[in-house]
Amino acid sequence: MGELSTLFAPERVAVVGASNEEGTVGYAITKNLRDDFDGTVVPVNPNRDSVLGVDCYESVGAAVAIDVAIVVVPPPIAVGVVREAAEAGIKDIVVITAGFSEAGSEGSERERELVELAEEYDLNLVGPNSLGIMSTAVGLNATFGPRSGTPGDISFMSQSGAFITAVLDWAADRDIGFKDVVSLGNKAVLGESDFAREWGEDDGTDVILGYLEDIGDGQSFIQTAREVTQETPIVAVKSGRTEAGASAAASHTGAIAGSDAAYEAGLDQAGVLRVETVQQLFDFASILSGQPLPDTDGVAIISNAGGPGVMATDAVGDSELRLADFSDETLDRLQDFLPSEANIYNPVDIIGDAPIGRFEEAIDIVLDDDNVGMAIVLSCPTATLSFEELADVTINLQEKHETPIAATLMGGSSTETAAQRLSEAGIPNYFDPDRAVSSLEALSRYAEISSREHTKPTTFDIDRDRIQEILTSAAESGRTQLGVESMELLDACGIETPHASVVDNPRDAQDLAADIEGEVVMKIVSPDITHKSDIGGVEVGVTTDEVPDTYEDLVVRARNYQPDANILGVQVQEMVDLDSGTETIVGVTRDPQFGPLVMFGLGGIFVEIMEDTSFRVAPVTEDDSREMVDEVQSSPLLYGARGREPADVDAIVETIQRISQLVTEFPAITELDMNPVVATPDGATAIDFRLTLDAEAVQTQEES
Amino acid sequence: MGELSTLFAPERVAVVGASNEEGTVGYAITKNLRDDFDGTVVPVNPNRDSVLGVDCYESVGAAVAIDVAIVVVPPPIAVGVVREAAEAGIKDIVVITAGFSEAGSEGSERERELVELAEEYDLNLVGPNSLGIMSTAVGLNATFGPRSGTPGDISFMSQSGAFITAVLDWAADRDIGFKDVVSLGNKAVLGESDFAREWGEDDGTDVILGYLEDIGDGQSFIQTAREVTQETPIVAVKSGRTEAGASAAASHTGAIAGSDAAYEAGLDQAGVLRVETVQQLFDFASILSGQPLPDTDGVAIISNAGGPGVMATDAVGDSELRLADFSDETLDRLQDFLPSEANIYNPVDIIGDAPIGRFEEAIDIVLDDDNVGMAIVLSCPTATLSFEELADVTINLQEKHETPIAATLMGGSSTETAAQRLSEAGIPNYFDPDRAVSSLEALSRYAEISSREHTKPTTFDIDRDRIQEILTSAAESGRTQLGVESMELLDACGIETPHASVVDNPRDAQDLAADIEGEVVMKIVSPDITHKSDIGGVEVGVTTDEVPDTYEDLVVRARNYQPDANILGVQVQEMVDLDSGTETIVGVTRDPQFGPLVMFGLGGIFVEIMEDTSFRVAPVTEDDSREMVDEVQSSPLLYGARGREPADVDAIVETIQRISQLVTEFPAITELDMNPVVATPDGATAIDFRLTLDAEAVQTQEES
Structure with a gap:
């Protein structure tokens, strides 16, 4: 039982703002509650004696032993009502009332008061601006929507109330049942992490579904969801994926969604199965709630129709699953009893004249x-087979073998009874073979997620004092953009850099070059010049003799480009042989929801033109880091493709982890870009870097 | 009226092999015909007086004035029956009987006889191994399937009979109607091109759908489909897309499908909209049959629900469509009447309390x-709106503005009546916003297809005699692999190559090098050594003085690698400055269905590791060729990305066309590979090439 167990299983629910007037929210909620709730509905309205025939209290404070208060009063008095309920000892409050942070500055102020109240009284507060909540286990429909959910084992949270009404209406015809449903509203207090945690602990919930437009605290959501998804799958639509969608979402809920790369990485690290359509949401839910997890990713297709069998095979080819290779024994057994026109190899085609017995034996084998x-048990309508019989056989064999099955009965109303029987036995049925395959793929991915071992990120021994010193000194001198002059910071972080120093006169430059051999x-060093190469601020392959003249040239070019540029000097750097290595990029941006987001990719063309990158929310573990390298399509170049000598991938993997630890x-550090990091057979060396600093945050950190 | 008009609108249909015995194919077809056919059913069976109460003829020859003969007799006598029908003057014959090329060598021989007969008598022969045909316009159901199609404007061909039974069953509950349906069977005579042509000329057919596992003659299909799709859209599933799927398809129908790259290119060049699921097949069909074509690709979303509006926006972001930018006037008009909480920008959110009037005015504006x-008109269930009213308003406004609309009524049975009304008015309704968007995208793509101008490929003045001479000489000397020694062939084709010759002694090599300056x-030339670089058979940057020694070295290395290699000499080639250019690859393979398939991509890494390639079936036009270049993701590198000097893209475009003409x-020429073709700012030069020859075909061609 979670902390929110009372919210979803109350005995007495007060509707503050209950009304007799049809068409009002106060009426709709009271009516929905009165119709089905196993507990007691307590209407509160100072202007009425009774609502819908039930005696009314004058105030929520006057009502007795209320477990949950539903607040539907007008915005100006909503906060007062919540305070009164809190003072009366009610912990669980659902604020339906709109007109808070989604509605300008006055509303935002109101929402701030609500949050303070919740903190003061330790309230479990849903909303504001919520459609309400449901729990079918106790007949609770505390929403103003037109429809209740059918009882079932899916719990569902949504940041859009309209989406809930649509989904309930759609699900009603489809044997899809719900345990709890919550309309998150503005998520002023309770958010996605709270409900994920609650339902993770709820025996009545087999699958958690979500429609989300943003995630408030990405880091905390990752932690919570990782734990929850060890036992209970979470499937979610995260909308606002595209630029246009994100801007529409911002105007819709006021949510400032971070980059989709961060969501994609964060949801994956959290173990959430991300989907894009309502169809997928429920396709995945039905297989996850009804079928056991697979032991291996080999899929068998047993079909009485060649063409659709080919379509299913294509779908497997597109997925991360594979067609199972049958053992010789299986092939022998199939050969023994199937007619000669049949195909005994996977996909098994028992052909169109198959009676039920042939289907049964083939599936069993x-x-x-x-x-x-x-x-996948796939059947088209034929004269020799009834879908109902096939359903019964499939159910029995699924129970016997405990192997997960997705049925694909390809037909319309003639499949309905069979689909119903399958559904009752927990076997999902899909019309299109590709839906069956995606669903099995989701099941297989969840099997992997639930068995993930979450290792801790490695903590490297980095020179924190030195790093803090460099950052503080930059902040104090008003510099927020650090460049090659501060590559010592990478040294302090244990990342390999070429032998180099910044000098401020030609003679020192030459001495340094002589040391390096x-x-x-040579690179001009100036916080005012970010794209050094573009202005001729970089010279490669300078001999010791040429160093003094080159020094002067670089300074002249910088002055010509920007007469008042603050020139800190010239960096003289050991030449790294780029030909023997592969250029990679390691970067970090800071996402408003998820925090530091680490990026990896191969040199400029692959990142900029091919968009071949991988992302993880920091901190990353060694496994995360290695996956980041392996995920980019160009990674074979690091592993020795096309006759190259393989690069030291371990060194890259460690570099990514060290950067993750640093940020x-x-x-x-709000942004960081090491470009390039040259990966050679013997290591990984950062040749250039840029870093953006939040000067205020440096101060705070030092003080802390 | 096409050539097959009698097949789909006969007056008298004979069923040869009609039967009274339930469960037989001869019974099922006769019954299906008798139940609904507007014309006359003529059963033929020498052992019966009557079938299903209709008088029987002893033989098809004895029956009078038959338009179409349906043949369901056993395989051994099927060919004889077809001959008898043909001799009786029947042109249109549907062979249901199985046991032909799909069933081993005896069957293949039988099918060969059928083809000969069809040629001799100029028969329109469907099948064999077909489920049959339907035409709802005359109540014709000459299939042994359990269900007829509802009348409508979709004509449908399928290479899987089971797929037809599945689709008809599924469509029956979904207001999806059909004109003609044909089960293609083994396509011994009539195939996809024939039915596409027929339905392209048929006024009753608005959309042509297909389920195909292979396409017999790709080149002829492209020609036919291009013409048809100027007027009538074709949407098709081509299964066997993946390696596993293709091999399953081969075992299913015996069809040897070519590479999916060829299908992808060929179907696109043909103007066919390719889909992967049954859902998409009918989603696209319903919008294509009911809605006008768009003038522009800007999409407006009008919704009463923020969340689903964001989902629709995401789907637009993923598609090739874009959100329309509203004019200032539109924004002013929306602002004037919408409540302040509404969003007047696209996606327009008229919010959940919108009554029908607000929806109507917003859509109209x-x-x-x-x-x-x-x-996209999108609505979730709300208390203030009826889906039926919204349907009526949408229908009126669609008629008024003649703008294509996809409705997205998000709900279950509560949307049924509304969806029905919309459907009758030709407006499709989709539950998931992303299906609405994909369907509009298909409509927009079809608008582009139907207005395509099919220019002829340019014919360049190439030296055909010289090319033939080189090929003949190679064929005569038994060489089927040509390499650098034959680069003259590219010269003859008008493709730029570096100054080079093959010499067979060190002295000539040095003289040549001196000429080149x-x-x-220098490259070893031997038909036995295909990967020259791997054995040290290529030396770059050789000075004139070094030439003789290098010559000897190359020969020694080749001998060490393979003592009995046939060494033709050494090629001495002008150095092309690779640094100033970008390496590209132009290749050709020959597809069993579509013939020569031209490939383009950027140098090795992009093709081999990033799989960044584009394909077209030859002959390619200038537009095709330019699209091939622009389609690869790495093409910005040719256009001057990352500070490069732009390459001469026109020269690459011409090179692709010349290769297309050559093959x-x-x-x-069965295979050809120019790798690399170096694209510089001043042209495109082929540095290396390989060509595979069909020696027999060379002979034939020369004789012709």
Whole structure:
């Protein structure tokens, strides 16, 4: 039982603002409650003696032993009502009333008061601006929507009330049942993490679904969802994926959604199965709630129709699943009894004249094979087979073998009874083979998620004092953009950099070059010049003799470009042999919801033109970091493709982790870009870098 | 009226093999015909006096004035029956009987006889191994399937009979109507091109749908479909897309499908809208049959629900469509009457309390805007609105503005009546916003397809005699692999190559190098050594003095690698400055269905590791060729990305066209690979090439 168990299983519910007037929210909620609620409905309205025939209280404070208060009063008095309820000891409050942060500054002030109240009284507060909540286990429909959910094992949270009404209406014809439903509203107090945690602990909830437009605190959501998804799958639509969608979402709820790259990474790290349509949301929910998890990712297809069998096979080919290879024994057994026109290989085609017995035996044999982790039973309408019989056979064999099955009965109303029977036995049925395959893929992904071991990120021994010193000194001198002059920061972080220093006169430059030996790279150092190469501010392959003249040239070019540029000097750097290495990029941005987001990709063309990048929310573990490298499509270049010598991938993996640790420990770093980090067979060396600082945050951090 | 008009609108249909025995195919077809056919059913069976109460003829030859003969007799006598029908003057014959090419060598021989007969008598023969045909216009159901189609304007061909039974069953509950349906069977005579042509000329058909596992003659299909799709859209599932799917399809129908790259390119060049699911097939069909084509690709979304509006916006962001920018006038008009909480920008959110009047005015204003080419009317269930009223308003405004609309009424049974009304008015309704958007995208793509101008490929003045000579000489000497020694062939084709020759001694090599001036590239030339670089068979940057020694080195390395290699000499080639150019690849493979398939991509990494390639079936036009270049994701590198000097894209475009012409005119060339073709600011030069020859075809071509 979670902290919110009373919210979803109250005995006495007060409707503050209950009304007799049809068409009002206060009427709709009271009526919905009165119609089905197992407990007691307590209307509160100072201007009425009774509402819908039930005696009315004058105030929520006057009502007795209320578990949950539903607040539907006008905005100006809503906060007062919540205070009164809180003072009366009510902990669980649902604020239906709109006109808060979604409605300008006055509303935002009102919402701030609500949050303060909730903190003061430790309230479980839903909303404001919520459609309400439901719990079918106790007949609770405390929403003003037109329809209740059918009882079932899916719990559903939504940041759009309209989406709930649409989904309930749609689900009603489809054997889809719900446990709890909550309209999150403005999420002033309770948000997605709270309900995920609650339903993770709720025995009545098998699957958690969500429609989300933003996630308030990404880091905390990742932590919560990771724990929850060990036991209970979470499937969610996160809308506002595209630029246009995000801006529409912002205008809709006032939510400032971060980048979709952060959501994509964050939801994946959290173990949430992300979907894009309502259809997928429930396709996944039905298989996750009804079927066991697969032992292996091999899929068997047993079909009485060649064409649709091919479509299912295509869908498997597009997915991360694979067609199971049957054992010789399985093939022998199939060969023995199937007619010669049949196909005994996967996808098994038992052909159109198959009677039920042939289907039964084929399924039984195939499910006996240890290489088969999941199965699709696919049938078109034929004269020799009834869908109902096929459903019964499928149910029995699924129970016998405990292998997850997705049925694909391809037809319309003639499949209805069969689909119903399957559904009652927890076997989902899909019309299109590709929906069956995506659903099995989701089941297989969830099997992987629920068995994930969440290792801790490695903590490297970095020189924190030195890093803080560099940041503080920059902040104090008003610099928020750091460049090559501060590459020492990377050294302090344990990241390899070329031998280099910044000098402020030609003679020191030459001495330094002599120390380094061989040719050097020289770069102008100025916080005012970010794109050094573009203005001729970088010279490569400079011999020791040429160093003094080059020094002067670089300074002249910088002055010509920007006469008042603050020139800190020239960096003289050891030449790294780029030809023997592969250029990679490691970068960090800070997402408003998820915090530091680490990016990896191969040199400029791959990142900029091919958009071949991978992202993780920091802190990243060693596994995360290695996945980031392996995920980019260009990674074979690091592993020795096309006759290259393989790069030291371990060094890149460690570099990513060290950067992740740096930005996690130093929140004052708002952006960081190491471009390139050259990966050679012997290591990974950061050649250039840029860093953006939040000067105020540096101060705070130092003080803390 | 097309050539197959009698097939789909006969007056007298004979069922040869009609039967009284329930459960037989001869019974099912006769019964289906007798139940609904407007014309006369003529059963033929020598062993019966009557079938289903209708007098029987002894033979098809004895029956009088038969328009179409349906053949359901056993395989051994099927060919004889077809001959008898043909001799009796029947042109249109549907062979239901199975046991032909799908069933081993005896069957294949039988099918060959059928094809010969069809040629001799000029028969319109469907099948064999077909479920049959339907035409709802005359109540014709000459299939043994359990269900007829509802009348409508979709004509449908399928290479899987089971798929037809599934689709008809499914469509029956969904207001989806059909004109003609044909089960293609083995396509021994009539195939996809024939029915596409027929239905393109049929006034009763608005949309042509197909389920295809292969396309017999790709080139002829492209020609036919291009013409048809000027007037009538074709939407098709082409299954066997993936490797696993293709191999399953091969085992199912015996069809050897070519590469999916060829299908993808060929179907696109043909103007066919390719889909992957049954849902999409009918989603697209319903909008294409009911809605006008858009003038512009700007989409307006008008919604009473913020969240689903965001989902629709995301879907637009993922598509090739864009959200329409409203004019100032539209924004002013919306602002004037919408409540302040509404969003007047696209997606327009008229909020949940919107009555029908607000919806009506908002839709009307938005459709008035010339920037709006298409609209999505989206509604969730609310207390203030009836879906039926919204349907009526939408229908009226669609008629008034003639702007295509996709409705998205998000609900279950409560939307049924409204959806029905919309459907009758030709407006499709989708539950998930993303289905509405994909369907509008299909409509927009079809608008582009139907207005395509099919220009002829340019014919360049190439030296055909010289090319033939090179091919013949190679074929005569038994060489089927040509390499750098034959680069003259590219010269003859008008493709730029570096100054180069093949010499067979060190002295000639040095003389040649002296002629060329500057450093040269030297390559071993041997038909036995295909990967020259791997064995040290290529030396770059050789000075004139070094040429003789390098010659010897190359020969020694080749001998070490393969002592008996046939060494033709060494190629001495002008050095092309690779640094100033971008390496591209132009290749050709020959697809069993579509013929020559031209590939373009950027240098090795992009093609091999990033799989960044584009394909077209030859012959390609200038537009095709330019699209091939622009389609690859790496193309910005040719246009000057990242500070490069832009390459001469026109030269690449011409090179692709010349290669297309070469392989079209010389079918003996089965494969060709120019890798790299270096694109510089001044042209495109092929540095290396390989070509595979069909020696027999060379002979034939020369004789012709």
